[in-house]
Amino acid sequence: MGSNSRESLLRWSYISTLSTASLQLIAATVITRFLKPSDYGLAAMAMVCSNLASYFTQLGMDRAIIQRPDLTEGNIQAALTASLATGLVGFTGLAAASHGLALYFREPRLPGIIIAFGLNLLFQSFAMIAGGLLRRELQIRKLAICDIAAYLLSTFGLGLPLAMKGYGVWALVASNVSQTLFAAIGYYIARRHSVRLTFVRENFRDITGFGAKVSVTTMVEALSGSADTLVLGRLVSPQVLGLYNRSLTLSMQPIYALSTGLSRVFHPSIARAAERTLAECRSMLQSSEQQLMGVILPVCIGAAVAAPTLIPAIFGRQWAGSIPVYQALCIDAALDASFHLPTIQLEVLSRFRAKLIVQVLYGMVLAASAVVAAPRGIVMVAYVFVVLQFLRTLWLHWLSARSLGTSLFKLLNSWVPGALCGAIVGGVVYTLQTSISRFRPDTPLLFRLLLLIFAGLAVGTLLYRMFFYDSMFQPWASVFGGVRGRTAVVQIQEEVGVA
Structure with missing residues (x-):
């Protein structure tokens, strides 16, 4: 092929x-x-x-x-x-x-x-x-x-x-x-x-x-991931839960699309790579996560900053109360997506027990935290979830790094391009949004949102083209823009003969 x-x-x-x-x-x-x-x-x-x-x-x-x-x-x-x-x-x-x-x-x-x-x-x-x-x-x-x-x-x-x-x-x-x-x-x-x-x-x-091993770990992951809705559904009204749910869905949808798009190819490919050496798995995971987080972090940071424009433009001004919830959940979405690839890798290497322990503890603490934080408002609940998600992310990455014979620092080092790009994109979006509100407050919301999206996309693309051409720009351009180059997944497929 x-x-x-x-x-x-x-x-x-x-x-x-x-x-x-x-x-x-x-x-x-x-x-x-x-x-x-x-x-x-x-x-x-x-x-x-x-x-x-x-x-x-x-x-x-x-x-x-x-x-x-x-x-x-x-x-x-x-x-x-x-x-x-x-x-x-x-x-x-x-x-x-x-x-x-x-x-x-x-x-x-x-x-x-x-x-x-x-x-x-x-x-x-x-x-x-x-x-x-x-x-x-x-x-x-x-x-x-x-x-x-x-x-x-x-x-x-x-x-x-x-x-x-x-x-x-x-x-x-x-x-x-x-x-x-x-x-x-x-x-x-x-x-x-x-x-x-x-x-x-x-x-x-x-x-x-x-399949049974996968089912048990997936079941625990589902319980831990659903603890917020299970607890909030009992403690708050359907209307408040609806505000939370819409914010969660809007923050997760684009991130889920990005992570799923890569994991669909990553899972069968790394399963074949694991039949050979850990070195191939490690190389594939690091490169794939760098490319994934290189997109997800700028998207999440940019969306969180643009929330005062984004929420009213998409849902209507009556949903403005969900803006701070959405901003917190954007951070949560980035952290959630960050460990999808490491958990697939742990699953491929049959490290089910380690995943199970993390997910059980996370679910228990999440449910308890939701009960404690709910009386203080849905915004407080969202930020508590962010802290817990951060701790779970670090733990799962540490398990992944140990199983591959590398360090947590080396694995998380793949986030650097995305973090830098996200900080710059967030700054540009904030400056542009503030300027529009101050000097052109009558600008239609939809036009504002499109302008913010275009500015963030242009800045991110330019940054990667200038400073991370080989590691970020060329791999993504090879998928969407026709530029010759190989993504991490394609590289491993060539090595193991999957394609």
């Missing part, structure tokens, strides 16, 4: 994730104006229940499919059988627990919403088999097309029309659940596989063993 074809893996991965993130931003700008914060608060409560049920019941079959060196037809059938069985168990259990969960959240409207979100468990259990096969085979272009089509159909075909007609929270339910269904259908069309169930023990032996 030629160099351009290798680079197209990341290009298509980012086309998918960034296109979806852009569409989500457009949808948020429109749909939010037809819904109330309480609608998002109710959806957040129900969605966290559905997500936790999914993590409790799914056995990580998609990751097991990616990880297994020699995958047989029997393994695929076993993965499908286990996935469908646990998905059905999860849906049934969630439906049975819906009234109890509504009592916990003190919200009588929840049972029906929880059951509707629970349909995701059934659709996901089928989607993860074809999705895992597509990722294993690095069919990123097909994944991208399926993801974009699913989002367009669900959000603009169902969610937006229902929101405009006044269906409130049910517009969010329809959009979310139908997206999973459309993606499942698209994945299967793109990568057909046997739908025959099997009960032959040999087919389950290896694939469910790895």
Whole structure:
């Protein structure tokens, strides 16, 4: 496979994730104006229940499919059988627990919403088999097309029309659940596989063993990551939770798109690299994290500084109360994205126990901190979460560095270009935003936001081109701009023969 074809893996991965993130931003700008914060608060409560049920019941079959060196037809059938069985168990259990969960959240409207979100468990259990096969085979272009089509159909075909007609929270339910269904259908069309169930023990032996380990650690990660919504959903009103949820979603969406775009290729590639030497894993992780954080840190810092313009421009002036929450959660989003690649690397090397300990402690402290901080306001809760996220990030990076035979300092040194760029971009955005407010206060909000985005993008690109050409500008330009060069993922793929 030629160099351009290798680079197209990341290009298509980012086309998918960034296109979806852009569409989500457009949808948020429109749909939010037809819904109330309480609608998002109710959806957040129900969605966290559905997500936790999914993590409790799914056995990580998609990751097991990616990880297994020699995958047989029997393994695929076993993965499908286990996935469908646990998905059905999860849906049934969630439906049975819906009234109890509504009592916990003190919200009588929840049972029906929880059951509707629970349909995701059934659709996901089928989607993860074809999705895992597509990722294993690095069919990123097909994944991208399926993801974009699913989002367009669900959000603009169902969610937006229902929101405009006044269906409130049910517009969010329809959009979310139908997206999973459309993606499942698209994945299967793109990568057909046997739908025959099997009960032959040999087919389950290896694939469910790895999947179970992944499931346990993912379940704990989900619990720790959902502790804020679980606690706040009981302590605050749906409206306050809705403000928090919208701020969290807006801060996480672009960051999730950036990290997912790279991890889709990073995971199968480092899994093959790990079969050879730790040196290859270390080189790949350091280079990939440098490129990832080189984008994420400037984006998060710039967005936090631009929040007084960004929030009213996207959600409307009635959401101005969420500005300080959003600013804190931008920092939280950057820290959250920073350890995605190290945790994948720990998973590939089967360091599950270390990850498990970190996530359990983080979840326990997060829940306790939310209870203590909630009476002092949602802003205080957000900043407490930032501190805890910082500590978790350092711990996971230390574990990753130790497993690869390097130091924490060397691993975090890959953040330097992004930190420098973020500081400069933040300063430019602050100066420009302040100047516009002082000298041209009548400038339309949307025009202000576009001006800030363009200025931040131009400054960041110029900085990397002048001072970090080989390590930052050329790798990203090779993916999006056609400049010859190799990303860290492409480099490792060439060395291990994945591509």
